[in-house]
Amino acid sequence: MTGAQLFFKCENLQKTGSFKIRGASNAILSLTEQEAAQGIVTQSSGNHGAAVACAAAWRRVPAWVVMPKNAPAVKAKIIEGYGGKIVFCEPTVTARKATCVRIQAETGAHLVHPYDDDRVIAGQATAAKELLEEEGDFDAVFAPVSGGGLLSGTCLGAKGIRTDVRVFGCEPGRADDAYRSLTSGTLQSLESSDTIADGLRASLAPRTFEILRRHVERILLVSEEEIISAARLVWERMKIIIEPSSAVAIAPLLKPGGVASLNLPKRADGGAPKLGVIFSGGNVDLSSLLWK
Amino acid sequence: MTGAQLFFKCENLQKTGSFKIRGASNAILSLTEQEAAQGIVTQSSGNHGAAVACAAAWRRVPAWVVMPKNAPAVKAKIIEGYGGKIVFCEPTVTARKATCVRIQAETGAHLVHPYDDDRVIAGQATAAKELLEEEGDFDAVFAPVSGGGLLSGTCLGAKGIRTDVRVFGCEPGRADDAYRSLTSGTLQSLESSDTIADGLRASLAPRTFEILRRHVERILLVSEEEIISAARLVWERMKIIIEPSSAVAIAPLLKPGGVASLNLPKRADGGAPKLGVIFSGGNVDLSSLLWK
Numbered sequence: 346m347t348g349a350q351l352f353f354k355c356e357n358l359q360k361t362g363s364f365k366i367r368g369a370s371n372a373i374l375s376l377t378e379q380e381a382a383q384g385i386v387t388q389s390s391g392n393h394g395a396a397v398a399c400a401a402a403w404r405r406v407p408a409w410v411v412m413p414k415n416a417p418a419v420k421a422k423i424i425e426g427y428g429g430k431i432v433f434c435e436p437t438v439t440a441r442k443a444t445c446v447r448i449q450a451e452t453g454a455h456l457v458h459p460y461d462d463d464r465v466i467a468g469q470a471t472a473a474k475e476l477l478e479e480e481g482d483f484d485a486v487f488a489p490v491s492g493g494g495l496l497s498g499t500c501l502g503a504k505g506i507r508t509d510v511r512v513f514g515c516e517p518g519r520a521d522d523a524y525r526s527l528t529s530g531t532l533q534s535l536e537s538s539d540t541i542a543d544g545l546r547a548s549l550a551p552r553t554f555e556i557l558r559r560h561v562e563r564i565l566l567v568s569e570e571e572i573i574s575a576a577r578l579v580w581e582r583m584k585i586i587i588e589p590s591s592a593v594a595i596a597p598l599l600k601p602g603g604v605a606s607l608n609l610p611k612r613a614d615g616g617a618p619k620l621g622v623i624f625s626g627g628n629v630d631l632s633s634l635l636w637k
Numbered sequence: 638m639t640g641a642q643l644f645f646k647c648e649n650l651q652k653t654g655s656f657k658i659r660g661a662s663n664a665i666l667s668l669t670e671q672e673a674a675q676g677i678v679t680q681s682s683g684n685h686g687a688a689v690a691c692a693a694a695w696r697r698v699p700a701w702v703v704m705p706k707n708a709p710a711v712k713a714k715i716i717e718g719y720g721g722k723i724v725f726c727e728p729t730v731t732a733r734k735a736t737c738v739r740i741q742a743e744t745g746a747h748l749v750h751p752y753d754d755d756r757v758i759a760g761q762a763t764a765a766k767e768l769l770e771e772e773g774d775f776d777a778v779f780a781p782v783s784g785g786g787l788l789s790g791t792c793l794g795a796k797g798i799r800t801d802v803r804v805f806g807c808e809p810g811r812a813d814d815a816y817r818s819l820t821s822g823t824l825q826s827l828e829s830s831d832t833i834a835d836g837l838r839a840s841l842a843p844r845t846f847e848i849l850r851r852h853v854e855r856i857l858l859v860s861e862e863e864i865i866s867a868a869r870l871v872w873e874r875m876k877i878i879i880e881p882s883s884a885v886a887i888a889p890l891l892k893p894g895g896v897a898s899l900n901l902p903k904r905a906d907g908g909a910p911k912l913g914v915i916f917s918g919g920n921v922d923l924s925s926l927l928w929k
Contacts, residue, residue, distance in 0.1 A: 632928075634925070
């Protein structure tokens with residue numbers, strides 16, 4: 346269908362249903378006893394919250410999770426299932442930050458930011474690292490971008506194994522701050538977004554912006570319709586549940602001429618381009634379908 | 638959740654989206670040139686049809702597939718995608734047989750029955766064989782039962798590797814002919830059924846009945862509500878798409894006291910029962926959800 350050889354890193358099958366457990370567990374398990382003692386606090390559209398709740402439970406400390414009140418119900422249920430305490434806030438970056446600061450002040454909890462944290466980025470890097478260690482000579486790797494934790498980690502993990510692999514970020518047109526940041530060369534922000542890819546509504550931090558501007562080939566934008574249609578194709582043919590944020594990473598390859606437009610150099614073996622796609626997670630609210 | 642260790646054979650991820658390619662390819666690839674020359678005909682609620690179309694295409698001969706007109710649209714689309722020619726009939730056993738006989742007479746095609754065929758049963762046996770070879774010392778294995786091809790093969794494949802493993806058949810209460818056949822000791826039939834497990838609307842043949850009465854522990858019945866709720870749990874937590882017929886094989890284990898009611902002997906290692914569940918397929922019509 347795409348004219349390429351595709352390999353998938355299925356983080357939808359990962360513990361807690363997304364790649365987020367990689368960064369959260371790396372951060373939380375590396376804290377000193379004193380840092381961890383009062384518990385953990387984080388802000389999250391859901392998957393990072395579940396991961397923090399899970400890793401905090403492994404560490405036997407409490408976790409407070411600040412999440413926007415428009416996040417899918419299934420994500421709140423999962424966080425509570427891991428013993429996390431949910432604090433709802435308005436769905437804006439400003440409100441999330443303010444609520445997080447308030448909880449830190451009240452409880453003394455240690456902040457594990459979803460992406461503006463080197464320990465978190467190092468954890469997320471292991472997904473691409475494993476993919477390249479297992480499947481070798483990729484021409485390019487594709488990951489969704491939101492705050493940039495996964496995409497930064499993908500750059501570091503993939504290029505650490507294979508210097509000349511290209512890394513593309515994939516982003517909803519309705520939450521295009523990474524695209525605008527990288528094309529303008531200045532960090533852009535996104536106060537809020539209603540993209541169906543509910544895991545991709547955050548904005549880059551200076552830390553992730555710096556990594557991406559050095560390592561990412563470019564950002565590929567996709568429409569809401571392309572996200573939904575890509576998700577449906579994967580459910581129908583691959584028989585796995587991916588959330589819309591995961592579909593964003595394959596949607597650019599399914600556009601007519603999508604792979605050709607990447608202008609990848611010819612492979613030495615003369616074969617079709619070998620591409621790695623990171624499916625970030627599989628937590629969707631199954632009380633309704635994404636499509637009608 | 639069940640008090641058992643569960644291992645799954647995910648035939649939803651199999652070529653053509655179900656275990657049926659095992660039996661169909663074994664049958665079709667073992668035909669002589671003369672037997673295969675005029676093509677293949679079969680009757681199928683869908684998955685066997687897709688498998689026959691696929692294996693016939695590998696053999697480069699035509700395939701006619703007789704299917705009930707109430708089968709899901711996605712299954713017809715898949716069969717046509719493999720180059721199969723679909724012939725619709727009324728959703729009764731009688732109509733399916735009659736239409737099959739007519740096509741045989743008109744074309745000279747070779748019949749590959751979905752389950753009343755030793756070559757097909759031998760092919761289906763490889764699923765349980767692989768499961769036991771890979772994961773070892775199971776106490777019991779669970780497979781859905783319809784015409785009995787998969788369940789017969791599961792008995793032969795599992796007990797061929799490990800003599801004392803118990804095999805349970807799982808069946809919708811609304812299509813309980815195997816249950817009635819095994820409890821009465823006389824082959825019972827089912828003229829039609831409206832169970833949501835659309836792959837399980839056929840009845841045992843004398844051939845499969847004979848294998849099951851010798852090898853199956855017993856048949857476990859489940860309600861429509863239990864099937865739907867089991868399917869939803871698997872989609873939600875395992876992040877894989879299974880069709881309702883697959884859910885039938887795990888539904889008995891999710892009932893309160895389900896595993897205890899099997900009266901399995903204690904394990905030598907003192908651990909929880911080790912159970913294998915065969916997910917038969919993942920072909921569902923994604924234009925609507927099974928649940929409301």
